[in-house]
Amino acid sequence: MNKEITSEIGKKWFLADDNTIAAKLIYLKGIDKFDAELNDKYQNELGYVIHLTQYPKGILIKLAKNFSAISFGLGYDKISVTKLLSMTDYSYLIIKTNDNDLIFGMENDNVSDIKDFIMSIKQELKIETSSKVDLDVDEKFRKYLLKYTDVLKIDTSNIASPKWKRFVNFLIDYIIISFVSFLIGFSSPETFSKPISPYIVSIILILLYYLFFEGAFRTTIGKILTNSRVVSIDGTRADGTRIFERTLSRLIPFEPFSFLSKDKSGWHDNLSKTVVIDNDKRKTVANNV
Numbered sequence: 238m239n240k241e242i243t244s245e246i247g248k249k250w251f252l253a254d255d256n257t258i259a260a261k262l263i264y265l266k267g268i269d270k271f272d273a274e275l276n277d278k279y280q281n282e283l284g285y286v287i288h289l290t291q292y293p294k295g296i297l298i299k300l301a302k303n304f305s306a307i308s309f310g311l312g313y314d315k316i317s318v319t320k321l322l323s324m325t326d327y328s329y330l331i332i333k334t335n336d337n338d339l340i341f342g343m344e345n346d347n348v349s350d351i352k353d354f355i356m357s358i359k360q361e362l363k364i365e366t367s368s369k370v371d372l373d374v375d376e377k378f379r380k381y382l383l384k385y386t387d388v389l390k391i392d393t394s395n396i397a398s399p400k401w402k403r404f405v406n407f408l409i410d411y412i413i414i415s416f417v418s419f420l421i422g423f424s425s426p427e428t429f430s431k432p433i434s435p436y437i438v439s440i441i442l443i444l445l446y447y448l449f450f451e452g453a454f455r456t457t458i459g460k461i462l463t464n465s466r467v468v469s470i471d472g473t474r475a476d477g478t479r480i481f482e483r484t485l486s487r488l489i490p491f492e493p494f495s496f497l498s499k500d501k502s503g504w505h506d507n508l509s510k511t512v513v514i515d516n517d518k519r520k521t522v523a524n525n526v
Contacts, residue, residue, distance in 0.1 A: 242310035246295030256291040258354045261347040262330065263287070263381060264300065265374050267339035268309050271300050279381050287341065291358050298339075311339070313361040320365050321352060326388045327378065329370050330355075340370065342378040344388055383523035387455070391472035396518040402463040403496060403503075403513060409459035414442050440488060447484040452477060464517055470510045472519075483509035 264271055264280055264287050275283065280300065288299040288306070295312035311334065320331040328348050332339040343351055355364060382388045398406075418438050450457040455475060456466045467483070469475045475483075486492065486505035495503040506512055 239308075242297070242308055245310035245312045245315075246297055247293030249292055256354065256357055258289040258351060260286040260288070261350055262289070262341040262343050263378065265329075265340045265342055265378055267332075267334075267337050268298070268300075270307055270309060274300060274307055279385070281385060289354065291354075296358075313358075316362060318365050319355060319362045321348070321355070322366070322370055323348065327382060329374075329378075331370065340374055342381070344382075344386060380523050384520045387466075387468050387472065387474035389473070391519070391522065393468065393470060393472050393512045393514055396472075396514045396522055397502070398460075398463065398465040398513040398515045400496060402465055402515065405463050406457065406459035406465065406513070407493065409462060410446065410457050413458060414439070414446055418442055443487060444484055447487065448480065451475075451483065452480045455480075460513065463515075465513050465515055467511055467513055470512055472514070475509075475511050479509045479511050483511050 264275070266272075275285070280286065283302070285300050285302045288297075288301050290297040290299070292310075295310055295315070298309045298311060299306040300309075301307075311332070315334045315336075316332055317335060318333045320329075320333070322329040322331060323345070326345060328343050328345055328351075330341040330343065330351055332341075355362060379389065383391055418435065421438060421442075447457065451467050455468070460466060467475050467480070469479060483505050486508045489504055492504050495505075502512060
């Protein structure tokens with residue numbers, strides 16, 4: 238950390254507690270050196286994340302990538318007011334300084350963490366609830382959310398993953414499940430008086446595989462390779478109930494053959510009101526919004 242930033246925010250003892258918010262904010266506006274580095278691109282397009290760290294006299298803001306970072310020191314004496322603006326699906330952190338407004342966006346899932354960080358240093362910051370943000374900033378962040386998250390609703394009819402990708406997804410996932418099933422059957426010790434039916438083992442593995450990957454990541458290994466993911470029919474994040482219904486529906490006899498219909502989706506999509514989308518198509522649509 239250079240002398241200019243150190244004089245602005247102070248210096249911490251190297252064993253001091255590290256109050257940091259890491260990779261939960263999207264930088265939108267207000268720091269010239271960040272603007273120059275990003276060049277009108279979103280931070281994730283260039284592999285950057287935002288870190289905020291509390292220091293004795295201010296906040297250290299980093300635009301970080303791998304083991305390098307562009308740092309900006311903001312002294313508490315330069316901050317006039319700090320605002321949290323909560324929308325229906327997303328929120329903003331607005332730090333008003335004597336010279337400029339620093340604006341960051343966040344998904345609502347991260348609001349409580351950001352609020353805890355701000356409240357932990359509230360003796361240094363004047364906190365208000367904001368009522369608005371510039372339309373150009375809001376438009377920019379909405380485009381980001383449409384491209385890279387499942388927070389906002391979007392028409393999924395034109396961004397559904399094509400049937401050939403769905404087939405590749407199924408084939409890859411089926412091979413993985415079959416291979417694991419084979420390993421279990423080949424290596425399991427004779428600890429049971431009667432062997433477990435391979436059919437039962439397959440059902441258990443199907444349930445575990447899809448519940449884990451789609452439940453935790455909204456994707457599977459096959460979908461990762463085809464750049465696809467599962468969302469609700471309105472384009473928002475599929476909740477746990479929908480994923481559970483989707484997984485159980487896969488056990489319907491002859492369910493894989495449901496994709497032979499003219500519909501782009503299968504029974505496990507329709508019954509759970511979910512859809513598999515092509516990530517690249519979603520980004521293209523977002524660019525045209």
